[in-house]
Amino acid sequence: MWQLYQFPLCPFSRKVRLMLAEKGIAHELVRESPWTSRDEFMDLNPAGQTPVLVEESRGIVLIDSDAICEYFEETIEKSPMIPGTASNRAEVRRLAAWFDEGLHREVVNPLMNERMRKRLISRDAPDTKTLRVAMTSANAHLDYMDYLLDHRRWLAGPVLSLADLTAAAHLSVADYLGGIDWRGHKQTTDWYSVMKSRPSFRPFLTERMEVIAPPAHYDKVDFN
Amino acid sequence: MWQLYQFPLCPFSRKVRLMLAEKGIAHELVRESPWTSRDEFMDLNPAGQTPVLVEESRGIVLIDSDAICEYFEETIEKSPMIPGTASNRAEVRRLAAWFDEGLHREVVNPLMNERMRKRLISRDAPDTKTLRVAMTSANAHLDYMDYLLDHRRWLAGPVLSLADLTAAAHLSVADYLGGIDWRGHKQTTDWYSVMKSRPSFRPFLTERMEVIAPPAHYDKVDFN
Structure with a gap:
């Protein structure tokens, strides 16, 4: 195993x-x-x-x-997550890299530093300016996802792919740490509701980190 | 084209x-x-x-x-650069990511900031402490490459792969910017000589950035 x-x-x-x-x-x-x-x-x-x-x-x-x-x-042939032609696959990989690099560097990593590492390791207070910058970047990332989802069923095209899994993984951590303001991002919110209701995602909804509690909407598939 | x-x-x-x-x-x-x-x-x-x-x-x-x-x-089937079994391919990708992330973050990016971006964009003087830390990290990376090359013909195994291309790309930029001290790294130096003599690498030896000159050994395949 x-x-x-x-x-x-x-x-x-x-x-x-x-x-x-x-x-x-x-x-x-x-x-x-x-x-x-x-x-x-x-x-x-x-x-x-x-x-x-x-x-x-x-x-x-x-x-x-x-x-x-x-x-x-x-x-494993089942459920291809980098599907389609070579060009389709390049688009999946471009977006996975975009979330792994940009979304991580600008949003997820600063939130983890300020709200998790400082709490668990250094015991310093979070820096509010860093948090504000991260939340502004999060908003820009959601805007870009809204734009993609205006044109496509899933982030990289007509079918679920590694791009969706990657974005959902990063957003789920940022959301747990209270760094996402979902208001005004209908397309991305709808997409994230669908991701949250997948069996692959469900374990994240009930897991809790000691000493750090997520916001109330975190484990609600419909955000309410 | x-x-x-x-x-x-x-x-x-x-x-x-x-x-x-x-x-x-x-x-x-x-x-x-x-x-x-x-x-x-x-x-x-x-x-x-x-x-x-x-x-x-x-x-x-x-x-x-x-x-x-x-x-x-x-x-393109010619000259596979992610060769071998699924495990071999995972090792190529692990090392390519290692160089793209760690070597870039700790060595190449600080050198580019201090010796290139500051020169071309902000016109500030390079920070000597940052340069010293980057050069110490470079030494640790060369140690790890020496260790790999003690056990393998190329970085990821018995044949040339994307791991070698990735490492050579990053080291060539760090070397151009005078950030690599090759002394005491025989395995990696020998490997880099071979990389430098490949037709794919040769154009880098003669290209020059305006206002930034590389050290004298930069374009010598045998470092002399």
């Missing part, structure tokens, strides 16, 4: 969890707090980051959320 | 140029300075980053260095 070393509010871990669930791949979660740099974990992944996926009996160690998703896209 | 919007010292542009050359794909270079946020370029890529690859006659726009490399790996 695959073992996934992951952290509950790590968006890259969530992306892999969505991928594994959509593909129907049995796995066990192993909680890892990457900032502790535990020796056994650093031996597995010198980059010291979650997620890492291990199949001990076959001696396989997969590292990096993209490498993991591509691995299962290649080996 | 493909048109590559690129910047000479952008490591992600160099990675794509290596990929295109190894695959034998004809293309034309279009120079783009991403920090100017030129309207026509922002229309092509809302992320405002190089590289972008365009085939106007077929209406194809490819964005993001990974999406571009995967596109050609899928469509």
Whole structure:
């Protein structure tokens, strides 16, 4: 059985969890707090980051959320998540990178620093200016998603793809940390309701991080 | 014909140029300075980053260095750069991500800020402390590459792969900016000599950025 070393509010871990669930791949979660740099974990992944996926009996160690998703896209035919022509697939990968890089750097990572790492690790108060900038960026990202969803059924085209899983993973962490104001983003809100109601997403709705509570709408599929 | 919007010292542009050359794909270079946020370029890529690859006659726009490399790996059989089994391919992608993220964040990006962007854009003096930290990180990265090359012919295994192209692209920019001390890294130096002598790499040796000159060893395949 695959073992996934992951952290509950790590968006890259969530992306892999969505991928594994959509593909129907049995796995066990192993909680890892990457900032502790535990020796056994650093031996597995010198980059010291979650997620890492291990199949001990076959001696396989997969590292990096993209490498993991591509691995299962290649080996499991069920529910293609990088579907279509080479150009379609390039668009899925462009958007997955857009969310993994831009949305993470501008929104998710600052929220995790201010509202999670400072709470759990340094015990400093969050910096309100950083939070304000992150929430403004979140708004710009939702605008871009609204624009995409005005033209397409899903973010990268007519079918669900890794672009949707990636965006949902990052937004779910930002939303848990109270960094998303959904008002005025009907297209993205509707899309996110649909994502939230997928069986692959449902475990996130009930998981809680100790000491950090999500806003009241977090686990409501219809936001109410 | 493909048109590559690129910047000479952008490591992600160099990675794509290596990929295109190894695959034998004809293309034309279009120079783009991403920090100017030129309207026509922002229309092509809302992320405002190089590289972008365009085939106007077929209406194809490819964005993001990974999406571009995967596109050609899928469509052009010649010279596979993500070769082998699904596990081998995962290792190539893990290392490409390692260099694109860690080596870029800790070494290449600070060098580009201090020695290129400040020179070209803000006209501030480089910060010596930031440069020192970047050069220390570079040393740690070369140690890890030495370790890989102690066990393998190429970085990800027995054959040349996207991991080598990615590492060479980033190191070539760091080396141009005088950020690499090669002493004490025999395995990586030997590997880099071989990379430098490949036809795909040779154009980088003679290209020069205005106002920024590389160190004397930069264009010497044998470093002398």
